[in-house]
Amino acid sequence: MADNRGISAALVRLSFLVQRLYAQVCGRHDLSPAQAQLMCVIKDQPRGMTELTHMLGLERPGLTGLVDRIERRGLLRRETTRHDRRAVMVALTPRGKEITEAFFAEVTDNLQRVVAHLPADDQRQFEDTAFSIILTEHVPAIFGDPEAPAADPTRQESQ
Amino acid sequence: MADNRGISAALVRLSFLVQRLYAQVCGRHDLSPAQAQLMCVIKDQPRGMTELTHMLGLERPGLTGLVDRIERRGLLRRETTRHDRRAVMVALTPRGKEITEAFFAEVTDNLQRVVAHLPADDQRQFEDTAFSIILTEHVPAIFGDPEAPAADPTRQESQ
C-alpha cells in the first residue's frame, strides 16, 4: 500500500535531516541556525530590514534582535540610506562574509555527500522536482544562489 | 551550468518550505513545532525519555522542559515503569492524541497539496529518492508512519 501519504512523511523527515545537518555545521562555525540563515541571505548583497522580515518569515522585533546579536559579534553592519533616513540596510562585514562563505561551502559539501550514493540521473530528477516545488510555492532564496537576482515581495518601486 | 551545487540549495529551501508550513499548522492547533514533533513521535506508542532524546536530537534537560510544558497542558502523561523505577515513559492523553491526529492529518494534507501539481510519476520518484536518503542517513521516524516499528538506537534489551 504505497499510497502517497508517504510523500508527506518523506518531506518532513528529509527536512529534519537537513535541519540537523545545518545545525551541526552552524555549531562548527559558532553560529545559531537563525544567524547563519540571515547571513546566507545577505551573503551576496545587502538587504533592508523589511525585506529580510519577508524572506525569513520573522516579525520586525525578532529581526532587530537577531541583527543586534550578529552585529555585536562584528559579523554584519547596519548601513543607512540616503533616500529614506528611516531605512536600514544590513550588510556583512569582511569577517562576516568570510565566515558565511565557509559555512555555505560546508553545508553544500555535506548535503552533496548525503545524495552522493544516488545515481546521477536520480539526483538530477530530484533536484528538478524540488525546484519545481520551490518555485511554485515561491520559497525565498534563503540559501543564496548568486545567480538568482533575489525575489523581493516588498518590491513596490519607491512610494 | 546546472552543476549539482543546485541540489544543496534545493534541499535547504525545500526544508525551509516544510518548516514554514509545519509551523503554520502548529499555530492553528496552538502547538509549538517542538511540541508537535514530540507528540507525533509518541502518537502511536509511548516512549522513554532517553529514547526521545535520541530521536529528537535533544539533550536531557531540554526534553524535560518540553515534556513539562506539554504535560502542564494535559496533552501527555509521564508514566512509570515496573522494571526500572528511574525510567519514565511518555504517553499522550486522549485529548493529546486527538490533537496530534488532527495536526498530523492537516500537515499531511498540506504537504500533499504542495506536490499536487506534479505528475504522478514524478511524485513517486521523488518519494522514492527521499526515502532512499532518509534510510541511508538513518533519519528517525519523527513523523509517525504507524507501519514503521520505530527504530530505537537505544535498543539494548535490558541486557
Add this chain to the structure above:
DNA sequence: TATTGTTATACTCTATAACTATA
C-alpha cells in the same frame, strides 16, 4: 560506578504591544 531524570542557570529565538522618527 553508570544511568535516568531533574534542577539551576543562561542565552537565543520569536511574538505582541507600544514607541520614535521619518515620509
Add this chain to the structure above:
DNA sequence: TATAGTTATAGAGTATAACAATA
C-alpha cells in the same frame, strides 16, 4: 497617516553543569 525600526516584555527552546535516585 502610514511606514521603518526599535524598545519592552514574556515565553518557548535548548545547552552545560550539578544533583538525586536507582541499577
